[in-house]
Amino acid sequence: MADRFSLLKILLRLIPEVQAQDPNSVRPIHGWQWFLVIAAIYSTAFLYGLDTTITADVQPAIIETFGQVGQLTWVGVGFPLGSVATILPIGYAFGIFNIKYFYLLSVIIFGAGSALCGAAPNMNALIVGRVIAGAGGAGMYLGVLNYVAVFTSLRERSLYSGLIGFIWGIGTIVGPVVGGGFASSSATWRWSFYINVVLLGLFAPALIFLAPQFQPRPGVSFLEKLMELDWFGIVLIASIFSLYVVALTFGGIEWAWNDNRFIAVIVVFGVLFITFIITQYFAIFTTKERRIFPGQFLRQRSIVLLYLGTAASASAIFVAVYYIPIFFQFAHNDTAIEASLRLFPFMMVTIFFVMVNGALLPVFGYYMPWYLLGGVFITVGASLMYTVNSETGKSNIYGYSILMAIGAGSIVQAGYSIAVAKVKPHEIQAAIGFINIAQLGSATISLTISGSIFQNVAFSNLEHILAGQEYSQEEIRTVISGTTSIVFQNMTPELKEAALKGIVQAMSKVYILVIASGGLIIISSCFMKMEKLFGKA
Known part of the structure; x- marks a missing residue:
């Protein structure tokens, strides 16, 4: 309820600004037109956050449709892979091409990828769709950042920029819930992706007809700009x-x-x-x-340490988002929607501490303590998650994950503002891209590693447990996809219990990666300067 009131206050503060036609305004449209445009572009930030986590709770349903459990990791990692593989060239492109046209192109790519996912006839088509949507999503998100940077004044920019992160965060929170809801309904998991196309269609008129244009490099031909890449x-x-x-x-x-x-x-x-x-x-x-890669930052100790801290804290978030719901489906027999709701405490605390850091960091100025304490919280929380078994209570999981959330939320976004303060003015855009690679790249890396750990350890455990039961390797792998597996349903109660313990034990192993991430943050923080970057807020 408190979050609703906070959002209402922000919107009320926005209304006078979008209605006022300030003669010194940096944008060509005002009033209700600007309000519709800003709502439309914020909707794409929401969709980018939504798609980042929406598959966390629909993977069992997808495996039930297509099989091929060996490719399960791709369902989660395809979207961030598309984003991280294109984020740097997209960021550069926004600096040379007309931002409206490039932004609309990104929206179309995201919508096409989402439509392909929804209509996918097989697992390979779904994976390709996720990668395409990830590339389009990265363009949408950077497009929102560019629109705010170009068409808002210095006085109002912090408010508009803060809303981007807030709305993206809301998208990541509701992603598993939306995905789980569709997976549990007659609409099926396919509407987890079709919903993107519907929402884009709703806001498309405002983006096409009202959104203003901006040409960063007037007078330079399209071909010359292409050659610059x-x-x-x-x-x-x-x-x-x-x-x-x-x-x-x-x-x-x-x-x-x-x-x-x-x-x-x-x-x-x-x-x-x-x-x-x-x-x-x-x-x-x-x-x-x-x-394409701002290699000059590799010579700057502080920027490299910020990169490591951002990547490690983001890894903790993505591993938790994908494996907490799966744990509840196996250990507590939750439905997809029930399991996704279990993620709420983790995500709400993460977003809360992102906001706390954003508010207090400019006030006190010292950033090293945030990383040190954040690393400690992540390490302690992940170490406790490593001890989890099939009999661990729900309240324990909430408590352990909240410790991780406090640590990750306190530092996952901090690198952006610190890096900008540490580099020269002409390097700001490159610094943001550098931290983007850390955050998005960590999603790809952490989900791939954790998926490999889970799949291999779970298969090894089940192979040992089901030895002599005449199950094929493919049938054993289907058990890993979820409790709805036909093989799992046909097991005796004794085998079910043993299989659950083996799978949950494999799931706990993925938190070794998060423990290592927390340790890396602690070590990195020890090499950070105890300096005060920001003046009076």
Whole structure:
């Protein structure tokens, strides 16, 4: 209820501003037109947050439809993979192309990817759709940031910018609930993706006919702008992330660790990674000003430490978002919608501490203590989650996850404001892109690693438990997808109980990654300067 009143106060503060036609305004539209435009672009920030977590609670339903449990990790990791593989070139593109047209292109790509997911005839089509939607979603989110930066004055910008993070956060909170609700209803999980198309269609007229245009580089031809992009670097960074996901998704599940295919993918990944480093360092096929990766920040200790802190804290969030609902479905036999509601305490506390950090960091100025304490909370919470078994009570899970939420929420967004304060004015956009890679890249990396751990350990446990029961490997893997599995339903009560313990035990192993993330934050904080960056708020 308190959150509702806070949002109402923010909206009430907005109304006078959107109605006032200030002659010094930086935007060409005012009043109800601007209100419709800002509502429309904020809706895309909401959808980006929604799609970031919406598959957390629909994976069992998808596996029930398509099978292929070995590709389960792709359902969650496809969206952030599409985002992280394109976030840097998209950010650069917004600096040279007409932001309205590029933003609308991103909206169309997101909608097309969502439609493909909803209509997917098989798992491969669904995965492709998730990657496409992720790329479009990254463009939408950066488009919102650019619209606010261009069409708001300095006096009002902090309010509009703060609302972006708030609305994105609301989207991430309700994502599992929306996904779980559709998965549990007659509409089926497909409407978890179709709903994006419906909402985009609702706000499309405002975006098309009312949203103002801005041309960052007037007088420069479209072809010249295309030539400015670091195409070689763009292809390399997309390939590197894709090969990484392929290796860890199929390794140990579809391919043995010594399989020639796995080894080949790892070798190609390594070659491309080294090639990317060399070409970016020496600005091959590009210039230092136009290279896709802002490598100059690797020489700045503070920026590197902020990158590590952002990546590690985001990893804690994404692992919890995807594995807390799955735990409740297995251990407490929750439905998809019930399990998603269990995530509310974690997400609400995370968003609350994001806001606390945003409010207090400029007041006190010292950022190192936030990272030190945040790392401690994450480590303690994840260590307790590691001890969880099938008999652990619900209140315990809430308490453990809230500790993680306090730590992650306190620092996951802090890197943006700190990095901007640490770099030169002309490097601000590049610094934001650098932290974006940390946050979005960590989603891809953490979900891939945790998915590989869960799939491999769970399969090993079930293979041992079900030895002599004449189940095939594929049938054993279907048990991992959820308690609705036909194989699981046909087990004897004794085997069910043993299988549940084996799966939950495998699930607890994913928190080793979060413990390591918390430890990395603590170590990184010890190397941060005890300096005061911000003046009087």
